[in-house]
Amino acid sequence: MSTPETAVPTHKPKQIDPRGPRVAAAFTSILLAVTIVVALTGQNVAALILLAVIVVLFALGAAGSPAYPWSLVFTKLIRPRLAPPAQTEDAAPPRFALLVGLIITGIGLIGGLAGIQLAVPIAAGFAFVAAFLNASIGFCLGCEIYGLIVRVRTASSRN
């Protein structure tokens, strides 16, 4: 994130290394798995704190913040050890996917704070499946949703 973006041609949207979001999804799914076990064993306060941390992480990522920890871990620690990516991808769809994660875990957090204890592991469970698919096979559910929204928007703006 500290590298200047000047190398990116101006006509192209911001590009990222596609392995970054997958690494972030792997870390996120571990955190979500821990949250699920903690919540199910009745440690409600600890589960809420964990889920709140995940919500903040999703929010930082969705906002494109340079302080997004998984992005820092990837660019500082992991990418220097890897070969350059075969290709880059648009930053917008994976960022939207983080927004979807933020909404799902945010609903769980609000539910948990409102006293609906089951909301925490259920929300974490849905987010876990999505994060797991992204980390394991690179299938980004949020990116698919992003694509559908772009299509609907373009179609309605044409009419």
Next chain:
Amino acid sequence: MSVAAAFAVLAGLIAVSLALAAVLARTRGRGRVVRPSRAGSLPELPIADAELGDTATFVQFGMQSCAPCRATARRIQAFAAENSGVRHIEFDISQHPDLASKLKIVSAPTTFLLDSHGNIRVRISGLPHPDELVHHVESLAPANDTNQPGAVDVHA
């Protein structure tokens, strides 16, 4: 809930995720042969006969922002460059919402393999596996024998 039960629930969730990943990995990128009765053909697509490859034409519906779409375009273009008679045509799905709904395209990229007559023969969702490109183009080859290049005007 006991710790053991909580871990059992987590194990179940991981099993579901693994099953989903396996299904997605097996279906995405793999071609599905379209039944002739349900197959669309060239008139539904904004492609001229002259644009068709002599053997096969890959018609890809993608989007600008979609990473697997660009990977798909690169892969098919490379395949078409190595195989004469194979062409690649790309459409932006968001610019053709009518086609997208007619062809029931949900995910991007969706690629159709057309035979030399312009009939849709195979449908592929996601980034196609390289061996799938070879396999499905080879399956079209017999039809190509009866169709000489230049005599493509079959649906007049």
